[in-house]
Amino acid sequence: MKSIPLFKVFMPPEVDAAVLETLHSGYLAEGPRVREFAETVGKFLGTQYTIPVSSCTMGLTISYDAAGIRAGDEVITTPLTCVATNTPLLHLGAKIVWADCEAKTGMVDPNSLEKIITKKTKAIVVLHKDGDLARMDQILAIAKAHNLKVIEDAAHTFGAKYKGRNVGTMGDFTCFSLQAIKHITTGDGGIITCTNEDDYRRANALKWFGLDKAAIPAGTSPWDHDISLVGYKANLNDLAATIGLVQMRHADDILARHNRNGNLYSELLAGVPGVELIARDAGNFETYWTYVILAEKRDAIRAALAAEGIASQVIHPRNDTYSIFKTSRRDLPGVDYFSARELSLPCGWWVDEDDIRRIANIIKRSA
Numbered sequence: 001m002k003s004i005p006l007f008k009v010f011m012p013p014e015v016d017a018a019v020l021e022t023l024h025s026g027y028l029a030e031g032p033r034v035r036e037f038a039e040t041v042g043k044f045l046g047t048q049y050t051i052p053v054s055s056c057t058m059g060l061t062i063s064y065d066a067a068g069i070r071a072g073d074e075v076i077t078t079p080l081t082c083v084a085t086n087t088p089l090l091h092l093g094a095k096i097v098w099a100d101c102e103a104k105t106g107m108v109d110p111n112s113l114e115k116i117i118t119k120k121t122k123a124i125v126v127l128h129k130d131g132d133l134a135r136m137d138q139i140l141a142i143a144k145a146h147n148l149k150v151i152e153d154a155a156h157t158f159g160a161k162y163k164g165r166n167v168g169t170m171g172d173f174t175c176f177s178l179q180a181i182k183h184i185t186t187g188d189g190g191i192i193t194c195t196n197e198d199d200y201r202r203a204n205a206l207k208w209f210g211l212d213k214a215a216i217p218a219g220t221s222p223w224d225h226d227i228s229l230v231g232y233k234a235n236l237n238d239l240a241a242t243i244g245l246v247q248m249r250h251a252d253d254i255l256a257r258h259n260r261n262g263n264l265y266s267e268l269l270a271g272v273p274g275v276e277l278i279a280r281d282a283g284n285f286e287t288y289w290t291y292v293i294l295a296e297k298r299d300a301i302r303a304a305l306a307a308e309g310i311a312s313q314v315i316h317p318r319n320d321t322y323s324i325f326k327t328s329r330r331d332l333p334g335v336d337y338f339s340a341r342e343l344s345l346p347c348g349w350w351v352d353e354d355d356i357r358r359i360a361n362i363i364k365r366s367a
């Protein structure tokens with residue numbers, strides 16, 4: 001019986017030679033490979049400002065800081081995510097205000113926003129969950145009306161498109177993850193994209209001790225220039241970028257396979273009693289990091305899948321139940337509904353059509 005993991009690291013064999021070459025090139029820190037990687041990713045995502053960083057978590061930290069979030073500011077964010085989305089806000093001393101999420105998508109509900117925006121609100125944080133897309137049209141319009149920054153956590157959505165628009169070209173800041181089990185990996189790593197130059201300059205400087213390397217004249221030492229921002233040490237390095245550059249040659253194929261698999265699940269599971277599908281906008285290109293279903297008999301489905309060697313999981317339990325966020329607790333009926341039913345199924349490049357038919361049949365028997 002073939003077992004099917006929920007995640008698998010993609011590592012094409014030609015990475016080996018490329019990594020060896022960089023390893024002995026005499027340059028391992030942030031250098032020519034990172035610059036080439038930024039250019040390659042920028043072209044692929046259609047983004048004007050693209051900053052490779054050491055992780056998505058650091059990308060979010062830098063984005064929040066560059067967005068001007070300071071102690072006491074209120075930030076609206078989602079509890080249905082990895083804690084990586086939200087702990088950087090606590091580090092900055094911001095007050096987390098939970099948005100309710102749509103019961104049928106698990107993503108920030110635009111209809112929940114107006115009533116929680118106050119004079120202290122600084123930004124809205126949005127997650128494109130599991131490779132599906134949040135409702136950006138409404139969220140961007142509300143943010144604009146209230147002069148709020150929008151930061152998108154796109155850890156699960158490298159290469160996704162919202163109504164034809166590339167993720168990374170909409171909100172003020174978008175953060176992608178290149179961690180081991182993401183669509184494209186550099187081992188650990190991340191990317192920040194910005195939609196205006198001032199944000200880019202600030203984020204780029206914050207990434208490396210507050211110094212914007214791109215603005216430092218050739219032949220001068222960075223340390224001889226003034227530092228006016230309290231920065232981080234969060235650059236990507238050339239070894240990681242080398243892995244990323246090889247991975248990028250496969251990006252179209254990886255994303256197409258995730259997308260095709262997700263669409264097949266949608267076709268096979270439509271109308272199955274006991275299973276609800278995510279409510280998706282037409283015209284999106286989803287990257288389905290995993291394929292999420294909603295089911296009241298989630299535990300029975302999980303057990304039936306596990307009995308046949310198939311992994312499934314609730315990947316990120318709701319954040320608002322953790323002690324570190326206890327002061328932000330409030331009633332969130334959409335989150336209650338979604339988190340009681342969500343289940344992630346394997347959907348990546350390693351899953352084929354027969355696997356999905358097999359998984360769908362098990363679900364039909366156990367839902």
Ligand SMILES: Cc1ncc(COP(=O)(O)O)c(C=O)c1O
Pocket residue numbers: 055056057058081082084085127153155156176177178179189190
């Ligand atoms: C939604 C979300 N945001 C952020 C992160 C953090 O990514 P990284 O490990 O690159 O810091 C993750 C990690 O899986 C994630 O799932």
